[in-house]
Amino acid sequence: MDLDLTKVKTYGDTLNDGALQVSFTLPVPAGDEAKEAARQIALKMGLEAPAVTKMADLGAGFTFFVLYGKCTHTVDYSKIKIPKQQQKVLSFKEVNALIKNKLGRKVAVVAACTGSDAHTVGIDAIINMKGYKGEYGLERYSEIDAYNLGSQVPNDELLARAVELNADAILVSQVVTQKNIHLENLTELIELAEAEGLRDRVLMICGGPRISHELAIELGYDAGFGAGTLPYHVASYIAAELVRREKNGK
Amino acid sequence: MSELYQLVNSQKGKATAIVGMTKNVGKTVTLNSLVKEYEMSGTALGLVSAGYDGERFDRLTLKEKPRIYAPRGAIVATAQACFNAAEADLELIEVSSFSTPLGPVCLARVKKAGLVELAGPGSVSGLKDLIEKMISFGAGHVLVDGAINRIASASPQVTDASILASGASLGPTMDDVIKKTVFRRALLITPLLNDQAMYKAAREGLEKGNAVLLHREGSGFHADPVTGMIPLLAGAQLIGMCNEETSALVFGGALVDNILQDVMDLYENPPLIIVNDATRLFISPEIYYRFLGKGGEIAVLEQFNLLAVTLNPTDPCGRGYDPQMFLNRMEEAVKPCPVFDLVYQEQTVL
Numbered sequence: 096m097d098l099d100l101t102k103v104k105t106y107g108d109t110l111n112d113g114a115l116q117v118s119f120t121l122p123v124p125a126g127d128e129a130k131e132a133a134r135q136i137a138l139k140m141g142l143e144a145p146a147v148t149k150m151a152d153l154g155a156g157f158t159f160f161v162l163y164g165k166c167t168h169t170v171d172y173s174k175i176k177i178p179k180q181q182q183k184v185l186s187f188k189e190v191n192a193l194i195k196n197k198l199g200r201k202v203a204v205v206a207a208c209t210g211s212d213a214h215t216v217g218i219d220a221i222i223n224m225k226g227y228k229g230e231y232g233l234e235r236y237s238e239i240d241a242y243n244l245g246s247q248v249p250n251d252e253l254l255a256r257a258v259e260l261n262a263d264a265i266l267v268s269q270v271v272t273q274k275n276i277h278l279e280n281l282t283e284l285i286e287l288a289e290a291e292g293l294r295d296r297v298l299m300i301c302g303g304p305r306i307s308h309e310l311a312i313e314l315g316y317d318a319g320f321g322a323g324t325l326p327y328h329v330a331s332y333i334a335a336e337l338v339r340r341e342k343n344g345k
Numbered sequence: 346m347s348e349l350y351q352l353v354n355s356q357k358g359k360a361t362a363i364v365g366m367t368k369n370v371g372k373t374v375t376l377n378s379l380v381k382e383y384e385m386s387g388t389a390l391g392l393v394s395a396g397y398d399g400e401r402f403d404r405l406t407l408k409e410k411p412r413i414y415a416p417r418g419a420i421v422a423t424a425q426a427c428f429n430a431a432e433a434d435l436e437l438i439e440v441s442s443f444s445t446p447l448g449p450v451c452l453a454r455v456k457k458a459g460l461v462e463l464a465g466p467g468s469v470s471g472l473k474d475l476i477e478k479m480i481s482f483g484a485g486h487v488l489v490d491g492a493i494n495r496i497a498s499a500s501p502q503v504t505d506a507s508i509l510a511s512g513a514s515l516g517p518t519m520d521d522v523i524k525k526t527v528f529r530r531a532l533l534i535t536p537l538l539n540d541q542a543m544y545k546a547a548r549e550g551l552e553k554g555n556a557v558l559l560h561r562e563g564s565g566f567h568a569d570p571v572t573g574m575i576p577l578l579a580g581a582q583l584i585g586m587c588n589e590e591t592s593a594l595v596f597g598g599a600l601v602d603n604i605l606q607d608v609m610d611l612y613e614n615p616p617l618i619i620v621n622d623a624t625r626l627f628i629s630p631e632i633y634y635r636f637l638g639k640g641g642e643i644a645v646l647e648q649f650n651l652l653a654v655t656l657n658p659t660d661p662c663g664r665g666y667d668p669q670m671f672l673n674r675m676e677e678a679v680k681p682c683p684v685f686d687l688v689y690q691e692q693t694v695l
Contacts, residue, residue: 312424312446313396
């Protein structure tokens with residue numbers, strides 16, 4: 096089997112057969128006409144030999160399709176370069192040990208859902224003692240003092256509390272939607288921290304279902320955690336980064 | 346040579362920030378246009394982002410975004426992973442101490458021109474440091490691409506001049522977009538405090554505390570510095586100390602709605618409000634205009650240099666306006682600040 100990485104094609108049964116499966120819904124009643132419409136859509140998508148393998152009547156004039164076809168396009172895999180983060184993840188015990196041995200003091204973390212956002216599920220999963228998916232939350236870490244301020248916390252109040260509690264890190268949870276709602280909540284917190292001269296004193300971390308490390312960089316945060324994040328991912332980052340900064344004398 | 350390039354190039358400063366009213370208003374288009382002009386002029390540019398720029402697709406809307414082209418000889422500052430993945434041929438100069446989730450920010454010289462993704466240091470202090478380094482490595486001028494609606498990179502402590510990008514994605518109607526842009530400009534061009542004695546007293550007061558009350562005393566001013574855990578809290582304390590003799594309130598950090606509201610509740614004729622620079626103003630239009638209506642004034646210790654406004658008449662998620670009409674109306678609204686629609690104006694010249 097000779098795989099040419101400069102011309103990669105979708106795979107079905109044999110190399111380079113281009114086979115793929117798509118599924119979609121059309122707003123027309125199930126029937127022969129609907130099936131033909133689905134085939135024509137596939138042809139317009141650039142698929143060869145489209146075959147509807149499943150058609151299901153969804154009711155109210157909608158029909159769902161599963162369709163097989165052959166993709167005629169190839170991509171040059173050898174030319175793809177994606178910037179990747181490389182962060183070592185430590186376990187619950189390793190994080191506590193690192194903080195104890197390298198920092199020699201407890202780490203304070205202040206968390207909140209800010210602005211108008213009341214979606215606390217994510218931040219609670221990270222902070223609450225019982226944790227999530229069998230992983231303890233930050234409250235359970237012996238070397239971390241975690242404070243969950245709850246939801247709809249104004250940005251200025253969050254910063255004031257963080258200073259009061261001598262926070263090493265601020266965790267902000269936010270559901271960023273396509274229409275940018277809540278996005279400006281996140282940037283305002285950063286701008287406020289800059290204006291107040293706090294930006295370099297505290298690790299600023301954001302989290303939420305649509306947040307990634309790349310978006311965090313764009314927002315001006317030190318790190319960002321998205322869907323699937325477990326408490327020890329966040330704890331590892333905080334511990335490692337604090338140790339690194341202390342080493343650099345910042 | 347474009348008029349915008351001439352404006353940027355004619356100022357003496359070392360760094361220019363491009364900041365936006367929101368996402369998708371054309372910050373990177375403005376950057377790219379300037380990069381092209383600088384390339385033709387033979388000046389080696391420094392390029393850095395206050396956020397993350399040059400990626401192929403927008404992370405939230407999934408629409409295609411303008412890429413960033415780095416000409417030969419330019420110096421770029423970007424996270425290690427972006428340095429490794431760059432299409433341009435880059436030669437590493439130095440690995441800085443600023444870390445990002447994509448690795449430390451690296452300084453590199455462009456050996457062969459091409460596309461780059463710029464992932465910046467996240468903090469304004471990091472930007473400031475990197476700008477100085479790029480200049481020391483031979484950059485004739487540094488351009489700082491903005492992020493979303495953040496403007497801290499345009500603080501006079503970091504960059505010498507700024508370009509404000511605005512566009513259709515800012516609001517539901519053209520009127521709304523213009524209104525928001527006019528308000529942002531009004532804040533940015535807040536005048537410099539020109540009373541020398543007051544300026545001196547404010548500066549000296551801020552060295553002792555993070556908020557200061559100024560009272561007239563003889564020919565000068567007596568300063569009462571207050572220290573709070575953060576400047577914002579000191580500012581709130583300051584309100585309680587105000588009296589009839591108060592000439593000015595100096596805030597060392599952010600000025601927020603609540604404080605301005607308290608000042609208005611306290612005074613029929615509010616005293617002068619002083620902040621470090623325009624990036625410290627976090628006030629809503631309602632409160633701001635009400636304050637002005639009461640005869641209130643705000644002054645800064647460091648002036649913001651707004652060079653121009655650039656426009657993007659289309660919103661990638663829908664709406665678009667007639668470019669000429671949008672341009673005319675914005676020009677009228679922000680006069681005498683120059684306004685450019687770089688894409689439209691380039692097309693109409695040809």
